[in-house]
Amino acid sequence: MSKQGPCKGCSESIEVSPEKVEAMLQMLISSRNVELADEETSAKRLDQCLSCTGYVYGGTCKYCGCLVQIRTKIKDRVCPYPLTPKW
Ligand code: SF4
Numbered sequence: 001m002s003k004q005g006p007c008k009g010c011s012e013s014i015e016v017s018p019e020k021v022e023a024m025l026q027m028l029i030s031s032r033n034v035e036l037a038d039e040e041t042s043a044k045r046l047d048q049c050l051s052c053t054g055y056v057y058g059g060t061c062k063y064c065g066c067l068v069q070i071r072t073k074i075k076d077r078v079c080p081y082p083l084t085p086k087w
Helices: 018-032 039-050
Strands: none
Touching: none
16 A cells, blocks of 8 residues: 555645635635624634644644634634634
């Protein structure tokens, strides 16, 4: 059996422009009726992510695989940090 290489999507730095984040959020709002958190809540969540050991590859949460720029903005999402969620 050959050894599987690293996941391409998780081994490279992920840079998502603010325009792409906004486009993805708009898609989620229109297709899944998601509600956004208020800006203060989103900013506090993102601050937690930026100092978290689960924050990897410049934008991804290693516990859920989400882009934190998206996850922190969705109202009903929670932090997946094991045992002691950070937000
Ligand atoms: S575990 Fe929570 S705080 Fe840490 S990067 Fe993931 S979502 Fe952010």
